[in-house]
Amino acid sequence: MMDNLSAEKPLTYDQITLGMALPELEFEISEERIKKYTDAIEDFNPIYFDTEKARASGFTGKVAPPTIAALFILKIYDCLGGQPDGTIHAKQAFHFFGPVYVGETLKTTGTVVKKHTKRGKQYIEVETTSLNSLNDKIVLGRSTFIWP
Amino acid sequence: MNAQNRQEIGQQLPSIKMKIDQGRIDTYGEAQGENDPIHHDQEWAQKNSMFGGTIAQGMMSMAFISQMITAQFGLYWVNDGVLDVTFLYPVKPGDTISTQGQVVKITESTDGKRITCAINCTNQDDRIVLSGSIEIVV
DSSP states (O other), X not given: OOSOOOOSSOOOTTTOOTTOEEEEEEEEOOHHHHHHHHHHHTOOOGGGTOXXXXXXXXXXXXXXXXXXXXXXHHHGGGGGTSOOTTOEEEEEEEEEOSOOBTTOEEEEEEEEEEEEEETTEEEEEEEEEEEOTTXXXXXXXXXXXXXX | OXXXXXXXXXXXXXXXXXXXXXXXXXXXXXXXXXXXXXXXXXHHHHHHOXXXXXXXXXXXXXXXXXXXXXXXXXXXXXXXXXXXEEEOSOOOTTOEEEEEEEEEEEEEETXXXXXXXXXXXXXXXXOEEEEEEEEEEO
């Protein structure tokens, strides 16, 4: 495990170790983030923006698009100095356990579970666990990257 | 709730179609807080990337898949849903991406009906850019 996980520049493949634990990231699901994200993906489901419509649909408040998880499960690499330029996202899995509500702050941790080379490419796999404001498990993730 | 009340094997999910341009890629990057030149710097990408130019973030296409699932089943699928994809081909500015999904398995469980769909995204040349599966409980 790396002693210093506050790298200023991205770690190389060799510097990343199997079992490395990424420090907890707090991530606010703010209305501003929702706005930017939904603008980018052109998803304007009213339950993301309108409390009454969200409640009428059975939720307790405005909810976030599920794949907003992409934002916080990638942000955890900031502690590694980010990802190197040219990193390619090869695979992604999410297991969702409930809605993420606008205004919540999520806590995400990650662990490097696999690293290997194949056909000249270097692969890193990271499992993430995200807890909601009630400390309930809300999203599990598994990401595979081709590390330059 | 948008969900159809009956699901059956072979049922097609409603396709989502999105035009990808550099502006969308840049907005997505702002939302994600990333500034990787592989997504945003055409000159860098042409010189340094195997793709010959900028590419969209892989998770952007995953978001379109999520929209397709929600359009079919309503957002309740997030209460117990697994979405698993492999990014197979780069998505570039100028591409038009379409989502496809089909119900391939339905099992009854104590939690409800467990539905598995095969899903993918294709570009305007029918090239598969992403493929995988979703498993949800409704």
